[in-house]
């Protein structure tokens with residue numbers, strides 16, 4: 001459908017029927033920003049509880065942060081989340097779930113933008129160009145839709161300083177050049193801090209304590225300092241942290257054998273296959289685990305589960 005013919009068709013239909021406003025009808029055919037659309041908290045809660053394994057902190061914090069932010073009709077600043085953890089623990093997966101709960105098209109929505117450092121900002125000598133392009137891109141998209149979502153993956157590989165280019169948009173400003181960014185959402189994904197998170201998880205395990213006992217307060221202070229001082233975190237000595245512009249640091253815990261098995265089952269169901277526990281066990285047994293003596297956590301989280309399943 002191209003906009004003009006859709007517009008004429010809708011104008012005619014709404015003139016005849018008159019019961020739906022023009023924009024309601026238009027938004028049935030074309031994707032609309034709908035800044036005021038309320039977040040379906042129970043749907044997001046169900047998604048996180050059912051689909052995300054072994055990440056009780058991420059589930060709790062993301063639900064609280066998004067619900068609070070989207071229920072606030074006049075936020076003082078954009079919502080800024082920083083997700084940290086080892087490979088394959090669910091950071092991208094959660095961003096996809098969040099995007100799908102904000103916009104039906106999820107990552108394919110015109111109002112959700114994903115940047116991958118090594119893909120979009122690969123060359124160190126082009127940093128000035130990247131910064132200008134990034135600022136223009138964000139300005140343009142937020143003026144088109146105030147509640148745009150920007151996801152930055154592989155932050156730990158991002159040249160220090162590029163991320164500072166967006167600092168003005170994250171700050172407590174009413175408007176920047178006439179545009180309000182206060183309803184936008186920024187999500188940073190990073191492996192930085194993965195070692196600190198794993199160390200805490202391991203300490204709990206060795207002390208015989210339940211994984212679910214780990215609380216944000218056990219991790220957040222260590223995480224933000226650790227990430228801030230880690231040269232490879234993309235947020236290194238970035239104005240974002242010393243200005244407290246990041247609202248939540250969200251830790252992703254390393255995944256255990258039982259979580260990997262849950263990923264295999266989920267993948268089998270996603271393929272419409274009946275769950276075969278023998279296959280579940282053999283795929284999980286193919287994964288490698290650390291530390292070398294206790295073998296508790298999967299080196300690759302749930303990554304490569306899909307491809308390994310292809311061989312069963």
Ligand SMILES: Nc1ncnc2c1ncn2[C@@H]1O[C@H](COP(=O)(O)OP(=O)(O)OP(=O)(O)O)[C@@H](O)[C@H]1O
Pocket residue numbers: 051052053054055085086087088089090091092093094189190191252255263301302303
């Ligand atoms: N905690 C989890 N619960 C359920 N599925 C998961 C989880 N972690 C990973 N997966 C599965 O593994 C796939 C890869 O995970 P994902 O891309 O989210 O990892 P990541 O943490 O972003 O890794 P990286 O840091 O390497 O980008 C996901 O698409 C999902 O199918």
